[in-house]
Amino acid sequence: MGADVCYARLSSGRGNDVTRRGMTGALWVSALCWASAAFAQSDAGLVAETRLKGRIVERGTHDLPLDALVSVPDAGLLVEAGLDGAFELGLPAGSWDVVIQSPGHEPLMVTETTRAGEEREVTYRLRRLLGAKYETVVRSPPFRTQVPAVTLSGRELTGVAGTQGEPLRVVTTLPGVTTLGSGLSYPVVRGASPSATGFFVDGVRIPQLFHLLAGPSVIHPDFLDAIDYFADAPLAFGRLTGGVVSASVTKPRDRWRASVSVDLLNAGAFVEAPLPTGTTVTLAGRTSTTGWLTSLIAPAINPAVTPIAQVYDYQGRVEQKVARASLRLLALGSSDLIGTQPTDTSQATTLLSSAFHRLDVRLLAPVGGGVLELGGGVGWERLGTWRELRSARTDALELLKQTGAGRATYRLEADAWAFRAGLDAELQHATVEGFTSNAAHSGPASDGVMGGGFAELGLFAGDWQLSGGLRADLYRSASTTLLGVDPRVSLRWQASPDSSAHVLLGVAHQAPSLLLPLPVSDFGALERGLQEEVHTSVGGEWTSPWSVKVQADAFLNLIPKARERSILEYLANVETVDSRYQGSRTGRAVGLELMLRLPERGRVFGWLSYTLMRSERSRAFGVLGQPSLVQVEQLPFAFDQTHTLNAVAGYQWANGWRLSGTFHVNTGRPESGEFSSRTMRLVPTDLGERWAPVALNQVDRLPTFFRLDVGAAKTWVFDRHTLELHLDFFNLTLSQEVYGYNYTYAPDGTPWRQPVAVPVFFPSIGLKGTL
Helix, strand or coil: CCCHHHHHHHHHHHHHHHHHCCCCHHHHHHHHHHHHHHHHHHCCCCCEEEEEEEEECCCCCCCCCCEEEEEEHHHHHEEECCCCCEEEEECCEEEEEEEEECCCCCCEEEEEEEECCCCCEEEEEEEEEHCCCCCCCCCCCCCCCCCCCCCEEEEHHHHCCCCCCCCCHHHCCCCCCCCCCCCCCCCCCCCCHHHHHHEEECEECCEEEEEEEEEEECCHHHHHEEEEEEEECCCCCCCCCEEEEEEEEECCCCCEEEEEEEEEEEEEEEEEEEEEEEEEEEEEEEEEEEHHHHHHHHHCCCCEEEEHHHHHHHEHHHEEEEEEEEEEEEEEEEEEEEEEEECCCCCCEEEEEEEEEEEEEEEEECCEEEEEEEEEEEEEEEEEEEEEECCCEEEEEEEEEEEEEEEEEEEEECCEEEEEEEEEEEEEEEEEECCCEECCEEECCCEEEEEEEEEEEEEECCCCCEEEEEEEEEEEEEEEEEEEEEEEEEEEEECCEEEEEEEEEEEECCCCCCCCCCCCCCCHHHHHHCCEEEEEEEEEEEEEECCCCCEEEEEEEEEEEEEEEEHHHHHCCCCCHHHHHHHHCEEEEEEEEEEEEEEEEEEEEEEEEEEEEEEEEEEEEEECCEEEEEEEEEECCCCCEEEEEEEEEECCCCEEEEEEEEEEEEEEEEEECCCEEEEEEEEECCCEEEEEECHHHHEEEEEEEEEEEEEEEEEEEECCEEEEEEEEECCCCCCCCCEEEEEECCCCEEEEEEEEEEEEEEEEEEEECCC
């Protein structure tokens, strides 16, 4: 059997199927070629006189393909490359067809001419099938009892239209997740307030995912390799009544790699360098080009004002192997400064600033058959606005927060069980500081410490998995000490290899919070008690014969104690009719989540997610015309949206082209006045018809909104690097989302209602080079 026949089998449609099945299938194909050639050469008495040494890598990334095989069919030779991609074989003098193959890559045939006594060194570069993702993702296995609602990686992170290649934006397309508004960053999970959901990067909590709500993410995309989304916060995270978005950073590799990118909004760089000492250093960062662009076009729009936009973020990681342990230092930070500067120096400059910084150290070490994690860090946050006149501040308001945290976790797993336990604590100091032209003043300062511990056990027997756990947290401020106890139990049944069902019941507590996660302390209103929720959910999964994964979850979250404060109440200590009922406010959220997902394999990826939900809170309100009468009812919450639908799809061509699209539709939130206007009706007066607010149980819904995003990319793969050109259009349809209404009057006194809406449109074109 000649090399042409062997290679034909490898490169045919059947051969690609064999390649995808992994090393076992490849061995069978090569063994058939070897068997026929071995007999042919046995009579020829060929003697290996040349040493062919080489290494197999992936084109563009220089990564090491797994299970790589090198065969010379006509000589009856077959060797397997090592984990470092190296191989060596002996060949007689002559001309030979060498076949190289690895799962997930196109087979390669190279003709080598050898001479007697020669030693040759070669490098073979394999092209990844379909030009899919030129990146190898290596993740540590998750805790067996901790099952995320959705895990995203590869093209699902960077190839979704409307995200500008930002992995963290993809979270807003998942079931159960809505947003404050189109393009804004804070996810709303199952109708809870955004401050009930926690954001974590490699176990370190950060206050926000994006620059100033609508900007780019605060983490460079190349710094991340996967995102886990939990609709219910796992016990290990704690002190959260909502969900968790947990991002995993890339794992250290044994080779140098780097990338540089630039688009209409950002310029960024990423570099990872392994050192001879066993240390791996990873650095990344981005800065916004918005200020430069706006400075070019601003004079044509408004020559009297110069916009200011100074935005940057940074990430750094140093990881060191110490015997069998691993020591990691992680630094994260983000800073935004935007505003307008009048060209007339007699006019004041208005600025808005947001920043945070994190420094964290972690030690992972094998202990007693399990893994021990010890970690701790410090953090600093600021949100402020001020005015400057001739370089002097005339007035300012800043929220400042400093934190210090420590943690210890131990996990141990066996065939029939898994156990995990941990302790953590966090100290906080937060202040509200103000400054006017007359004097400086400070608002309420709050200090405190939160500490807790958890333990969870999973038992596995056949098709059943029973998991239970308990978390206890102590909240202590200068005047208040509170205890929150959170039990959790879940049951999972693997009905068949392709289907399963699960049920969950748990309790969650959290300190009183603002509706938005601003950098203020969790102890500012601790005397009002903890937020408390009871979470229940039931659902199932099924993988169809076409590899489409179907997920369904029904949930009911009961809220015996809701402690969600308005920003006005926190800053100005304003009391309203509604806030007097804050101590007894209750609520609930009920819904159904569906997701049809095509795994990221082959040419196509995508998913369809739908959420049907109702989120309510008890509200106290006055009755129009009867100021002494107050009613209390369960009414739609500020973030309630009845229907939310997302359809995501992407297609990858073998020549490096990729096309993707995202369709989004949601029904409107209540026009209750919390994050919108307050519904008004015309009432007759002596001066004619005038606008008057309706009772809270009669407010309208904002209009339904839909949006279409489109993205395209082209990747060129070279021997040692790749180059990608991408285009992305957020809201290509220029649809306007209505956030409220202005109830006003025309010059002649006629009542007039005008929608507050803008077509949020983000076009992006960029270029990225990767080594």
